[in-house]
Amino acid sequence: MSWMNIELILLIALPALTAVIMYFSKYFKQRLRNFFAITGAGIELYLIFSLFVVNYEAVKKSDFFLQYTIGYQNTPFVINFAMDNLSLLFSLIVTGAVFLIVIFSTQYIRDKEHRYFALFFLVLAAIQGSILTADLFTLYLFIETITIFTTPLISFKKTEETTRAAMQYLFYGITGGIFFFISMILIYFKLGTLKMAAVAESFSLISAPMQLTIIIFFLLALIIKLGIFPIHFWLPRAHSACPAPISALLSGVLLKVYLYIFMRLFWTMISFDFLVNLHLNAFVLDLALVSSLIGHIFALQADNLKKMLAYSSIGHIGMILAVLMLNTEAAFYGGLLHIIAHLLMKSGLFLSSGYLLQRTLSHHIDDLKGIGHKNRLVFIAFITICLGTIGMPPLIGFVSKWYVLLAFLKARHFFGAFVVGAGSIIALIYYLRYISQAYETVKSESLSLKEEFFSLREIFNSTNIMKTVIYIFTLLVIFFGLSYQLFELPVNTAIFELLNPQKYIELVLGG
């Protein structure tokens, strides 16, 4: 059995190394710094993609498995990294999105870039670590690392609003971390091990009240981190305060990572039957659906473009969590497809909102006036992605929402189906509000010849990588919508992992 796959360590070490280089890049020229940043993210993407291509046959037969162990195998506490099809899928989509976000930020961030990129790559390292890890304590460490390193990124612009948002984010994140720690330590006291696979084998030995306690604390921790309804206040503030690429990272990428951790914990480690036995699955399902509805409704009243997008994120994440709780194959297919779709669409929307309103400090709806006339093509891209989020047929949002709807209907859960439809309709209303505002004609002050020349020169001087990234996201939304069958293989193998956790457990323990 192959248990010394050094690639897994490389995947975590490479962004960390890039972060160190980026911190010292204040002595470099800007071009060299951008080169290092893009190369670092590019090598990461290349590594993960080559893992997929080299092991294509194994992935196809669903026996793809890589493992790396630090320490002795049979001790209770050992640092263990493992990669199966589910982690491969998440690692792949996350790294792809992060690569594009890095390219966008090379032009968007204009001061203190070295600090920005150092923190950004540390977050990437922590994300990869939390996806690849196979024991609980390392998972806890990486989750806390993500929370700590994203906080300075949220307050990057240093105004009162961003500082408050960052502080609130940190308070909630650390409270969630404490709950996670309690649950983890309870497992250690009861079972004497922290390896997820070993926990999975002997979780049924714990008495039922203790199982309930452990599961409730895990749920609390993850509900806080995911921003599900009763504890969602921090999310729109934090996600709207930060610079646009960080909004894309938090809303597009990080929420999916927490969803992955949710799946890892409640399907691989604690088998889903325990949730069903304790009658918690129906509770979480309804909570997620209510959260979805509330997120969409609050998006209606948000007067701030980024806040609206963040509330819409709450709506989508609630829907994905709800459909995953159905625990059927169709539900997993819809949920995983919507995870990919939402990752692409929300990152694209946040990046284009950052581009459209890069001159103004606030993102108020009035600032959008006439912006559709100024940057025509970018705004058309924005509308296209908006339509994808609503669920227009040729785009990927339609495909994923269709499968989610089918899963709800197959499970005869009509409230869920209603929420999917209602969410789309409400989303149509709040996106239209912004789009109509953008096409409002404004009386343009006639520029003097000199000023006009000035603005023209600005356009030609900038190479506009930012625009290119937004177009790439738009094209991906259209392309994957037309050929969503491309995801059939990775998604189906990931579903295989979710339905047969036994394979993961045996391979980790047998390593």
Next chain:
Amino acid sequence: MFNNLIFIILFMLGFYALVIKTNLIKNVIGLNLMEAAVFFWVISFSDIGGKVSIHKLGEEVTKFNDPVPQALTLTGIVIGASTAALLLTLIIELNKFSGTIDRDQLEGLND
């Protein structure tokens, strides 16, 4: 059990300070109190009255305390210290902008 009781009291005190108090510094203290309660509980539970798990090679040790919870707690303390530092930094920043560290007075400003 006595340590359970102390854990509950400390944890609830911390939770009270985090949720009810409006002074942000008191909130940070509350958060740290919650962490400290959890760590205290872990350490007191893992202590079974045995020896420290570091011993000489030839020595026969029949009963020793589990070192893993202690290692976990040490790491947890490091995380707690760094988050407290980060939070206090943010509070200083906030004080520069708004001149207050009271949550209720902040709430009235915007939102």
